[in-house]
Amino acid sequence: MATKITQASPNLEAMIDELINRGFEEDIRTGDATTNAIIDEQSSATAVWNTKDEGIIAGLSIAEKVFKKLDSELQWEPHVKDGETVKKGAEIVSMKGKACAILTAERLALNITQRMSGIATKTRQFVDVLEGLDTQILDTRKTAPGLRLLDKYAVKAGGGQNHRMGLYDLAMIKDNHIIAAGGIAPAVQKVRNHYPELDVEVEASTLQQVQEALASDADIIMLDNMSPAEMRKAVKTIAGRAKTEASGNVTLPNVRDIAETGVDCISVGALTHSVQAFDISQTLQELT
Template structure:
């Protein structure tokens, strides 16, 4: 599971933006309730789901009113059933109602992401492949969704454009070729892993010769991928850094996932892990 200690500022900023978007100059409906009124609330799930996002919920109520107590009844990464209580809130009624939607939006989205990832991860549990997310995330929720991916049992690809090279077709054309692009990447950031996308066996050989660290096999069929895996393993078996890692990508669905995983590739990247997630249905019940 991704360690959130390094991302506390990101969590705080995401929550602050979400609250500004929702609350703006003030929750005028909550002002109908006397400021001194104390209350309790229970949040339940209406779906079977993997829970992810507790840190974002905690941060919502910390920013709304630090006196609100968030009492969790479930653990991060836990399966929950319909009707199960997730957490209890105790504090000023106004604060509970003001923070409700923002907190549930984070929790339902991240839990939905984690649940979808667990669905995919379970399909390849019999293999050694690692399922990777992509940059196809909800704007502003990159770290949050990638965290949820890890809660669901899948893995993170690069976080953004700044932390890893992924040389694709347009980069190759602009640089003048695969070898030129890889050489320039090594020059710009020595020691940083360089991944390159290929679409043919000829390009695969170019990438191997240029000493790529990871090669993405784009839109290969499972049958073509088996050949590519065997070919790459045989050509890089004596490589000082070890065999080049291979990643499968391109139109891989839950129906075709297992055949691709069984080809022997190291990774499979799937945009659907984050871009097609269905939010978990949650409900908050307040007792004044």
């Protein structure tokens, strides 16, 4: 059910390069006025990154690319890997290179890593609550525009799985589609006719709609905003004939109760739409 970023995005490296270029255009434009005025362009420096939070790190390889856009010879030494747990105050990266590059790229690199680490940390919290169960935690399309690749990479680093990357790689029939098509059965049939290669997911908010989705041979049935009791009935009715996904108002306090209904997956929009950045600081140590 999960979509791998590498499969959905064959030009991944090019897309990341484009994202970094847009970030620099937004932030630097004609130059870093402060750094260019104070730091000699021939100067070298060392710097370190330290955490100010505890959680899961993600995005260090992207941050490295940010710095190396300005200094291709910069020496980048990460002390942890994406997906690792770090304590508050840990030194996670050291670097050596052109001082101007280290200072100019600092904010963009930190912004990316802090957002990604925040997503990874939140994801791991949900995953940990489901320890011992087979239910997977999925992300959604509720990502920051232009940052979906990074947001979904961070979910994977936190132990979650990726749902569809976009509107193109999985057909998800929601309530408005059902209304427009005149019912679940005709909606599924129209999608099958147009895109026979795609899996079809149907959003069901009642047990009657679950029955209709089953009769239409949906590949995945989303149990939308159902109570745990309704979900148990739905899972029993589906009996493995389709994958099941729970969605709607999922929180850390209730996610295990939802998982214990027997659903295959639980999608959590809060992983990416309500991100609390993971605090990381950069300190310049030596300037020569």
